[in-house]
Amino acid sequence: MSTLDFLVRKDQLAVTELRETADAPLAEGQVRLAVDMFALTANNITYAAFGEAMNYWNFYPAGPDWGRIPVWGFGSVVESRCAGIETGERFYGYFPMSSSVVLQPLRVSPTGFSDGAAHRAALHAVYNTYTRCSKDPFHTPQTEDLQALLRPLFITSWLIDDFLADQDFFGAGAHGKAVMLLSSASSKTAYGTAFQLAQRERIEVVGLTSAANVEFCKSLGCYSRVLSYDQLDQVAADADCIYIDFAGNAALRKEIHTRFVNLKYSSSIGGTHVEQLGGARELPGPRATLFFAPAQIKKRSAEWGGDVLGQRLLQAWQGFVAKVSDPAAPWLIVEHHRGAAAVAAAYAGVLRGQGDPRVGHILSLVESP
């Protein structure tokens, strides 16, 4: 048996290669999972773009020049030399863009395990956790595509909304509505955030997007207003506002910090505009601050307890999934891509970032299901 790895050049993300390697026998304690399917969105491209700076290449090392981009999806155990993990069991977690992967389970429990590979020990626990589908309250077999595509993104969305509310929106809206400015409004993480924010009072959620994606964003109904990037002047310069930045576009950030004299907070979430990324030094207004989701999870776990946090997340997730998959007006249409050529084509499309924002891509390097 052999494994197919989809590799990208770390310094030229458009250059890719497929590598086939014969499978080595498992060591005691290891498991081999077939990576049945995974989602690919701009989030994964951001992992690659910040692969060196934020250690994303270190999850699945592939040599000095090439990297395996981490992806969220589902794997099934095809071979096990680990007590407590059986062949045929299915797990949700953070996989490489490969047909299979060898993991070294640690802390095996009824709900799952952590990968204990030495090279992952210093990486954040949230990415090293594999959840047993049979014990996972988020899991239903019919929503696996949506889980792979949206679960890690929506949890972030929920935490952004919770963080801002917890901080009383940094004083924005003390005398009226607080204006939330969301860049890359057509991205799944942004519209998940808008979905949560729109449920609050005295909040105006303004989506900023490229001209081609304005109609899509309007169709979602979770933005109070949608503007293209060149229409910033339609928001009053003295609006009490917060910038929630999914695009990472340096020029746009500068424009927003310069125009809005009552900008109360500037939150850096992502970097979808991979060609326009840049630093945030010496800008007027508040310091652009990186959003660190695990910090808010830690805070709420301490305040509410893990069970209550989990229940609140699950309830919000179920509401979001119902909305996104409403057959009368779906926010997301899933496209499947199976096999090496299809995966390469889908990757190139997501990297270019000009595809239909309504489409969510589910990929697999396993040739037949």
Ligand SMILES: NC(=O)c1ccc[n+]([C@@H]2O[C@H](COP(=O)([O-])OP(=O)(O)OC[C@H]3O[C@@H](n4cnc5c(N)ncnc54)[C@H](OP(=O)(O)O)[C@@H]3O)[C@@H](O)[C@H]2O)c1
């Ligand atoms: N900090 C965290 O914990 C965290 C967690 C989750 C996600 N994020 C970040 O949130 C961002 C959104 O991720 P997602 O997976 O939700 O995105 P997505 O749904 O795949 O977003 C697609 C949208 O991103 C923009 N885009 C994508 N590629 C582009 C390119 N090459 N050039 C210009 N625009 C491009 C376009 O939006 P517009 O036309 O509207 O600009 C496009 O419609 C990512 O940067 C991700 O890393 C961060």
